[in-house]
Amino acid sequence: xxxxxxxxxxxxxxxxxxxxxxxxxxxxxxxxxxxxxxxxxxxxxxxxxxxxxxxxxxxxxxxxxxxxxxxxxxxxxxxxxxxxxxxxxxxxxxxxxxxxxxxxxxxxxxxxxxxxxxxxxxxxxxxxxxxxxxxxxxxxxxxxxxxxxxxxxxxxxxxxxxxxxxxxxxxxxxxxxxxxxxxxxxxxxxxxxxxxxxxxxxxxxxxxxxxxxxxxxxxxxxxxxxxxxxxxxxxxxxxxxxxxxxxxxxxxxxxxxxxxxxxxxxxxxxxxxxxxxxxxxxxxxxxxxxxxxxxxxxxxxxxxxxxxxxxxxxxxxxxxxxxxxx
Amino acid sequence: xxxxxxxxxxxxxxxxxxxxxxxxxxxxxxxxxxxxxxxxxxxxxxxxxxxxxxxxxxxxxxxxxxxxxxxxxxxxxxxxxxxxxxxxxxxxxxxxxxxxxxxxxxxxxxxxxxxxxxxxxxxxxxxxxxxxxxxxxxxxxxxxxxxxxxxxxxxxxxxxxxxxxxxxxxxxxxxxxxxxxxxxxxxxxxxxxxxxxxxxxxxxxxxxxxxxxxxxxxxxxxxxxxxxxxxxxxxxxxxxxxxxxxxxxxxxxxxxxxxxxx
Numbered sequence: 001x002x003x004x005x006x007x008x009x010x011x012x013x014x015x016x017x018x019x020x021x022x023x024x025x026x027x028x029x030x031x032x033x034x035x036x037x038x039x040x041x042x043x044x045x046x047x048x049x050x051x052x053x054x055x056x057x058x059x060x061x062x063x064x065x066x067x068x069x070x071x072x073x074x075x076x077x078x079x080x081x082x083x084x085x086x087x088x089x090x091x092x093x094x095x096x097x098x099x100x101x102x103x104x105x106x107x108x109x110x111x112x113x114x115x116x117x118x119x120x121x122x123x124x125x126x127x128x129x130x131x132x133x134x135x136x137x138x139x140x141x142x143x144x145x146x147x148x149x150x151x152x153x154x155x156x157x158x159x160x161x162x163x164x165x166x167x168x169x170x171x172x173x174x175x176x177x178x179x180x181x182x183x184x185x186x187x188x189x190x191x192x193x194x195x196x197x198x199x200x201x202x203x204x205x206x207x208x209x210x211x212x213x214x215x216x217x218x219x220x221x222x223x224x225x226x227x228x229x230x231x232x233x234x235x236x237x238x239x240x241x242x243x244x245x246x247x248x249x250x251x252x253x254x255x256x257x258x259x260x261x262x263x264x265x266x267x268x269x270x271x272x273x274x275x276x277x278x279x280x281x282x283x284x285x286x287x288x289x290x291x292x293x294x295x296x297x298x299x300x301x302x303x304x305x306x307x308x309x310x311x312x313x314x315x316x317x318x319x320x321x322x323x324x325x326x
Numbered sequence: 327x328x329x330x331x332x333x334x335x336x337x338x339x340x341x342x343x344x345x346x347x348x349x350x351x352x353x354x355x356x357x358x359x360x361x362x363x364x365x366x367x368x369x370x371x372x373x374x375x376x377x378x379x380x381x382x383x384x385x386x387x388x389x390x391x392x393x394x395x396x397x398x399x400x401x402x403x404x405x406x407x408x409x410x411x412x413x414x415x416x417x418x419x420x421x422x423x424x425x426x427x428x429x430x431x432x433x434x435x436x437x438x439x440x441x442x443x444x445x446x447x448x449x450x451x452x453x454x455x456x457x458x459x460x461x462x463x464x465x466x467x468x469x470x471x472x473x474x475x476x477x478x479x480x481x482x483x484x485x486x487x488x489x490x491x492x493x494x495x496x497x498x499x500x501x502x503x504x505x506x507x508x509x510x511x512x513x514x515x516x517x518x519x520x521x522x523x524x525x526x527x528x529x530x531x532x533x534x535x536x537x538x539x540x541x542x543x544x545x546x547x548x549x550x551x552x553x554x555x556x557x558x559x560x561x562x563x564x565x566x567x568x569x570x571x572x573x574x575x576x577x578x579x580x581x582x583x584x585x586x587x588x
Contacts, residue, residue, distance in 0.1 A: 073420055075580070096423040100421065103417070113343055126423070
C-alpha cells in the first residue's frame with residue numbers, strides 16, 4: 001500500500017497585481033486587484049514505503065507547493081492527499097510524528113544557541129526519552145560527522161555544518177517519511193556527498209520513504225531510481241531515470257578523436273557540434289540517424305577513437321524545461 | 327502529563343539560555359520600561375498643589391507598582407509571529423505535534439526570569455535613593471497582586487496573540503497592536519491612576535480589559551481599594567472572548583497560510 005497517495009492535487013493562489021509607478025501605487029492602495037495562479041495542476045502519483053523519489057522541476061514549477069501540501073502546511077484547492085494514511089492538513093499528532101520536512105534555505109534551529117538545545121526541545125516535543133535521545137543524537141551525529149560541532153552556537157557553524165544539524169534536528173523523532181526540499185543547496189561538493197551518503201544510509205537503515213527536490217542532478221542520480229518531473233504545475237513524467245532519457249532525449253552524444261585538428265563547419269554535416277577542443281569533438285546526433293551517422297564518420301574522417309554516450313541527465317532535463325516539452 | 331511537564335521544563339530552560347545570551351539587551355529592555363518612573367515624578371510634583379486625591383508618596387508607590395507590573399507583563403509575540411508568517415518560519419513549527427503558541431508563551435515566561443534580577447536591582451536602587459517611598463504590601467495584597475499580575479500577563483499575551491493571527495491575512499498585523507496600544511496607554515492606568523478620571527469615565531473604563539492589565543494589579547499591590555471579584559470575572563470574561571476569537575482565527579488562518587518564503 002502506498003505511503004504517499006496523491007490524486008488530482010491542485011493549488012491556486014491569489015496574487016496581488018501592482019503596476020509600476022505612482023498611478024499603479026495609488027490604484028494598488030485604493031483598489032487592489034488579484035489574479036489566480038495555479039501553482040499545482042491535477043498532480044497524481046503514489047510512493048511506496050522505502051522508496052527514494054526525486055522531484056524535479058525548474059524554479060516555480062510547483063515542487064515546494066506540492067511538498068507543503070503533502071506535509072499539511074498548506075491546504076489544497078482541489079484533489080486528495082494521504083500520507084502515512086492521514087490527511088496531512090488535519091495535522092494530527094500521530095501524522096506529524098511520522099513525517100519531517102527539511103528545507104535547504106530555512107532553519108528551525110535557534111540561531112544563538114548550540115544545536116543541541118534545539119534538539120532537546122524537539123526530543124521533548126516528540127516524546128523521545130532522554131536516554132534514547134542521547135543515543136539517537138550520537139548515532140546521527142556520527143553518520144553526519146558533526147559530533148564536535150553540536151555544542152557551538154548555530155551562528156558559528158559553517159553552512160554545511162548547519163545543514164547537517166538541521167537534518168539531525170528533523171530526524172530526532174525518526175520519521176518514516178522524509179520530505180527534503182533542496183537539502184544540499186549551497187553546500188560544497190564534499191558536504192553534498194556527505195549529505196547524500198547519510199540519506200542513503202538512513203533510508204536503508206530505517207526503510208524510510210524519501211521525496212527529494214534538488215537542483216543538483218548528482219543528488220538525484222546518486223539517490224533516486226525514480227523521478228517525478230513537474231513543469232508549470234503539471235506532472236510531465238513519472239518513472240525511472242533511464243526511461244526519462246528515452247522519453248526526453250531522442251539523441252545521443254558522439255565523441256570523436258581525430259588525427260588532426262578540425263573546424264566546426266567540417267563536422268556540422270554529421271550533427272549538432274557540441275564541444276570542440278583540438279582534435280576532439282562531440283556531436284549531438286538524433287537517435288534514428290545514429291548508425292548511419294557513425295558509419296559515415298568512420299568512413300569519411302580519420303578517426304582515432306569514437307564513443308557514443310547518453311547526454312548528461314541535467315542537460316536533458318534542462319532541454320525539457322527550456323523547450324517546455326511535454 | 328509527564329510528557330507535558332518535560333516539554334515545559336525544556337522550553338523554559340532553553341529559552342532562558344536564549345534570553346540571557348544578550349545581557350546588555352536585557353538591561354536596555356528593562357530601562358526602556360522606566361516610563362512609569364518618569365510619570366511618577368510628574369504626578370508627585372503635581373500632587374504638591376493639594377488639588378489631587380493622592381498624596382505625593384501614594385503616587386510614587388503607585389507608579390513603582392506600575393513599573394513592576396509592566397516588567398512582568400511585557401509582551402512582544404505579535405512581532406515575532408508576524409515575522410514567522412511573513413518569512414515562512416512558522417512552517418517548521420507547524421510540522422511539530424505542539425501548538426506553536428507554547429514556544430512563544432514559555433519564551434516570554436523564560437524572559438521574565440532573565441529580566442527580573444535587573445528590574446529588582448533597579449527597584450532596590452530606587453528605595454535606597456528614596457527610602458520614604460518604601461512600603462511592604464500586606465500578605466493578602468501581595469498574593470492577590472501576584473495572581474492579578476499572572477492573569478494580566480496571560481490576558482495581554484492572549485490579546486496580542488489574537489491580533490498576531492491577523493498576520494495570516496495582512497502583512498502588517500503589528501499595526502493593529504500599535505493602534506490598540508493607544509487605548510492601552512491611556513486606559514490601563516499607565517499614564518494616571520483611574521482615580522484621576524471622572525467617575526463616569528472610570529466606570530466605563532472598568533468594563534474594558536485595559537485597567538486590568540496594569541491599574542488593577544498595581545492597585546492590589548499598593549493597597550488601593552479595588553474589587554478583586556469584579557477584576558477576576560472581568561478578566562476571565564475578556565479572556566474567554568479573546569480565546570474564542572483566537573481559536574477561530576487560528577483555524578481560518580491556517581487555511582489561508584501559504585508558507586511564504588519557505
